[in-house]
Amino acid sequence: MARIDDLRKIATRLRIHSLRMTTAAGSGHPTTCLSAADLAACLFFGEMRWNPKDPHDPANDEFVLSKGHAAPLLWAVYAEAGVIPLQSLLDLRKITSVLEGHPTPRMPWVKAATGSLGQGLSVGAGMALAQRLDKSPARTFVLLGDGECAEGQVWEAAAAASYWKLRNLVAVVDVNRLGQSDPTMHQHDLQALRRKFAAFGWDAVVVDGHKIDRILAALAGAGKAGKPTAVLARTLKGKGVSFIADKNGWHGKPLKADELARALEELGCLPEVDAKRFIHKPRPFRKTKAVAAPDFPRTAYKEKTATRLAYGNALLSLAKADPAVVAIDGDVKNSTYADKFFEAFPARTFQSFIAEQNMVGVGIGLAAKGYVPFMATFAAFLTRAHDQVRMAAYSFANIKLCGSHVGVSIGEDGPSQMGLEDLAMFRAVPECVVLYPSDAVSAEAAVATAAAHKGMVYIRTTRPATPVLYAAGEVFPVGGSKVLGKRDGDQATIVAAGITVHEALKARAELEKTGVRVRVIDAYSVAPLDAATLGREIAETGGRAVVVEDHFAGGGLGEAVAAALAGKAALKHLCVRELPRSGKPDELLEMYGISASHIVRAVRELVAG
């Protein structure tokens, strides 16, 4: 069969490219490219339908290289497909090249950055969901390594994909038996892996990953069982080169020049074959363009309302206005109030159960396909997805995260449920916008702002109800702040956000009684911080400021202000400095030093000088 022979030739070309590229770069992971070369050839030039002229053609089958360290193989595929010049492969890992060590969307065919293992299946599930929402016939293929199947997120994704009946999702696992430092848990016991995927509700088949006909047959059967399909391919790491094949100790090592020469001798010269001819064009498919209203109507909040409730209300309003908005839940939607959206729009909302890593990964996938995913859980539990948030940043993903139940103000549920490190986590992400509303009006505005902003946005919401501070028309631009009750002669500035704005206002009233005048800044945009306003207002109040936040000391609002004003103000920083415990919200604010009475004391000390 000519086709099988051609695919074999393409695979050999991919192997040769991968070896040459990594030797030229002086680093990289050639052996993991060699194990997967036949799989890649069969996927891109055998099974998948895609238009090499347009990475954003909605008719394209999508591909996620979950085993991101096989990046050279992926670049080789695109070179063979005519997407990038062959000679550009030798720029691998150069600072001037988009062919990075692990894939990032700087290369336009990459929809999500990979390289932190075990994340690709969630991203693929998100893309497959998007394709289903689009009513597209296209599918999503994810290439995993066997080593990364030790990551729990793979099983979160597997469970969700099965629950969501994603028959348009295909996982191909390159079971090359060898991890980085040790053989993998199951080595070549492919049945062990098959049992796991089957138990998680997948159609799982085992094939020889170096037999083109077997791979093609397995791929051709994908989805036939009405389930997501896992093709578990027995391969050899370093396949095709005798002295590295199936040998431990060759992870992440390029061949030296003489080794490369020997390897190329074994592989023979670059076989003549035009891979481009083998790409299956997709059936034309146009996505129905969803038209979004420019904004949604605002609520005239009057009564004390929790910002988390206002978030939920606003999310529903936004969802009505913009059909591209979707949501994923980690089984807390009745606490984050995302449930309103879920009830109104079951088709655009997805229950990921208690699996925050998968929730964020699925969001990255949906965002890559043009949807605007909102994901909310307790801020404390977003730490579970820190690595996924990190990779979302490298994916330049347009995702929106909401962390509810922040700080000691949640009260009796205790420290495990308190988000006290979330500002540090999101402030460390370059370009991530961090919004921390103090009342229902600003919470509603935060949702609108998040939707309008292109890129990652984090919204921090509070459990208890808080008084309404702003009129319904108030605007809250990214990078702004609100100066509350400013007068000439103010002696200090209190910088607060969220729940502490209300403590600061109480403190202000208390101080007023003894003739101490202060102004309060609601720093609702924690990142980017409104450094200009803070600098000006604090300078006007004698360079004296108290920053108060319901967050640990490291990486929160206090340090943001300190860094922004370095050298220009005397700051006192009130925050949670020890590991808190269960108690009533007011008791905890008091015990951990962030209540009105502590603010009063701090201002008095500053003013006294």
Add this chain to the structure above:
Amino acid sequence: MARIDDLRKIATRLRIHSLRMTTAAGSGHPTTCLSAADLAACLFFGEMRWNPKDPHDPANDEFVLSKGHAAPLLWAVYAEAGVIPLQSLLDLRKITSVLEGHPTPRMPWVKAATGSLGQGLSVGAGMALAQRLDKSPARTFVLLGDGECAEGQVWEAAAAASYWKLRNLVAVVDVNRLGQSDPTMHQHDLQALRRKFAAFGWDAVVVDGHKIDRILAALAGAGKAGKPTAVLARTLKGKGVSFIADKNGWHGKPLKADELARALEELGCLPEVDAKRFIHKPRPFRKTKAVAAPDFPRTAYKEKTATRLAYGNALLSLAKADPAVVAIDGDVKNSTYADKFFEAFPARTFQSFIAEQNMVGVGIGLAAKGYVPFMATFAAFLTRAHDQVRMAAYSFANIKLCGSHVGVSIGEDGPSQMGLEDLAMFRAVPECVVLYPSDAVSAEAAVATAAAHKGMVYIRTTRPATPVLYAAGEVFPVGGSKVLGKRDGDQATIVAAGITVHEALKARAELEKTGVRVRVIDAYSVAPLDAATLGREIAETGGRAVVVEDHFAGGGLGEAVAAALAGKAALKHLCVRELPRSGKPDELLEMYGISASHIVRAVRELVAG
């Protein structure tokens, strides 16, 4: 059978206590206590062997309440066992009580904080490993909910426990069908859950979780198959009270006073039974006390050495000196250099494969049993275990973490592999010591310091080799810093750590040529920071300082210094401010503004300024 009847009575008492406690507290999760009451009665008063007089008796079977929101049930168990007074139960969730909303080790019988779901099985696996190391006949029991089985970490732990052949580990899953906001993925399809545990190598049995005799029989069979055992118990959330049993919408809701009255009517009066009589005393077992040398011999490093390599060498030296030291790996030990320990002491080192959440959870379990676990992976991948690190803090766990491959200085592998947020993550943990050595000598010292310090320690190591700065005898206390090359008339201070100390020293030499004198501070103790020395030295240099770090802006060394010196110095902060890319280490230090040339420029601006 009298015993079965007695256990049924105990279970009823546990139900009544749980309802009363949560109603008195006005919050909490009574229904999840009711579903698990029969299981808890059978565990603590039927199967487990434990000495209620001593939580630290090494003969005790250990228990982990992975479904931490069932805390009232656990407190009720200890009250029934005579460990705490019955009347103390009504103090649930009070700020003065150790009976918190979710378990923390403030209550001495709790060995690890729970409440972030899906973490307990890893902790239990760590305890079971410790029991095996101790050569103890004791076992570890973990009570999970079905909802949390959606968390990938459960499957990481399941895979590891099976790989480690932990027949002394028993998971009991309370399959009550209802999550917080929705029914669970599998509801009462217990066979679906059984297939998963079986596929992950466990002996998995399904029982009726409200039939005492069936539960006891299943528990009695645990471990007989030579594998870890999962008892999957079909239960009803709210079991025993008709109007809440098996009803959605009752998660995290205490009964109102009138509802409680109706519930107590259904349950009948508190049955007369002395639960204490049913506790099985353990067979006496004394743990052989391991004797540790006071310290380990230091290395006289001369040649350029990567701090990660020095970490690995030191870990091996420490392991030779202290038999309580153990290690867990995430399949990167040949990169973190923990492999030296693994090769020398296979019995005290554990391969957790690519599963960082489980790695940290197992470490918490080992630490709870008196071992000193060291866990190393790429700093970037420790973000995967952020939630576990958070829970380790609330567990007051004596664990040691090392993050290697930090910053853009790793070079060509690209952003997914660069630890650029780890300082923010660990600095936000109250009381966590963060050490960031710049050379092999300080890296070796960091390992000794970490071992000697009681509590969580994070060590940040660098990929490339760096010159040796210190003599072998140098000491590096927690909270200290090193002032390098200080002279009168210095015009500015450069604060650096790790790789940037070397850039700072290059900058110093460069500046010297043009007559600008600076001193360099090696802030190796990032937390706690040596604020006194920094303040003094910077004041001596005219209040001018440049802080330079291979880390993102938020939450790192720069903000730590800004916060420590708020208002007392003019700071310039050089750090990685955008999402980096692949390239050579030196090119990247230059591109992202943290190389010697950038430091020189920043100092010149400050001095001119």
